[in-house]
Amino acid sequence: MEIKQLKYFIEVAKKEHLSDAALELDVAQSAVSRQISQLERELQVTLFKRSGRNIYLIDEGKQLLTHATQMLDQFDTTVRLFREQSQANHYKIRIGYIDSYISQVLTLLIQTFEHVSTSIVEPMHMNEDEIIDALMTDKIDIAFTHLDNEIKNLPGLDIRPLFEAYYHIYVPKSDPLTMATNPPLIQLADQSIYALYPLPHSIKQKLARIVKSPIHTITSPQLATYLLNQQRGYIITASYHSLNKNEGDWTEISLAHTELKQTVCSVVRKDNNKQDIQLMLSTIKQLMNQEKSFH
Structure with a gap:
């Protein structure tokens, strides 16, 4: 029938x-x-x-x-x-994003886009392991993630590099490392390193090849400050995360001169024909061109 x-x-x-x-x-x-x-x-x-x-x-x-x-x-x-x-x-743009500077400007991006579009944005925080699979299976429309060879080799994607993500470390002021100019990563080899918030896989692997002790992850700025004040080790984190300078006797050292950097990009499937998807990509480009302080 x-x-x-x-x-x-x-x-x-x-x-x-x-x-x-x-x-x-x-x-x-x-x-x-x-x-x-x-x-x-x-x-x-x-x-x-x-x-x-x-x-x-x-x-x-x-x-x-x-x-x-x-x-x-x-x-x-x-x-x-x-x-x-x-x-x-068709009038909903689903954005998946990893922990990066994008999370700092995502509100402004959504507000700017929705001010000129009839579509709405649905943001979703994801980890690196799931975000590209979500894009390829049409669970999200745009992925903000780190650019790597796996993504480069996938067919049918519109990949747009946005900015370089850098890192810095916090060390006690009395530590000899504060006297060095652009210290090489090898000077971290014998130190206890704590990551403030989870590090991307590739960054953690680069550090693990140099640092002898395990790299532990913490998620509390207060705990990071305590460890620094007690001279229990160094704190490493992305440059867009910062500790309150008034809460401890320690120094911030940029690692922008080292290999600890990653390109953050936007990724869209080329066959995505949703309403206003190109307007969103244009808004992303405009916003990122205006932002100059993401290191």
Whole structure:
């Protein structure tokens, strides 16, 4: 039993005439007659009584008409629901982002975009392991993530580098490292290193090749300040994270001169044809060109 058969059946039942039903359906009369015959064979019942040029429902046909009408109503409701949902999604830009400077400017980006667009933005924080898979499976429309060879080798992506993400360390003021100009990473080899917030995989791997002790992760600026004041080790974090300079006797040292850097990029599937997706990309470019203090 097909939806088309039920539609033809209901129209014939209403018109009680094959030709009139065919005219209403805008199909040939033979097509209507064929669908009704197929429906009767499939159900193994007679649905209509023919009388000259007219055609009338019998009891079995009246019973089917009740059920068929309910089925088509439910079908139409389902189709309408999914179309409305699809239309709504067409005007929703879903952004996945990792912990980076982007999280600092995301509010401004959303406000700027929604001020000139009928679409709305749905932001979602993600980790590096899931964000590209979410993009490729259409769970998000735009990914803000670190640019690496895996992303570069994926086909069908529009990749736009945005900025370089750098790192810095905090060390006690009495530490000899404060006397060095652009200290090399090898000077961290014998130190206890704490990461304030999780480091990207590639950054942590680079450090692990140099630092002898395990690199521990903490997520509290207050705890970071305590460890520094107690001279328990160094604190490393992204340059957009900072500690309150009034809370301890320590010094900030930039690592922008080292290999601890990553390119943050926006990634969009080239087959994404959502409403205002290009406007969003243009807004991202405009905003990032204006921002100069993300190191």
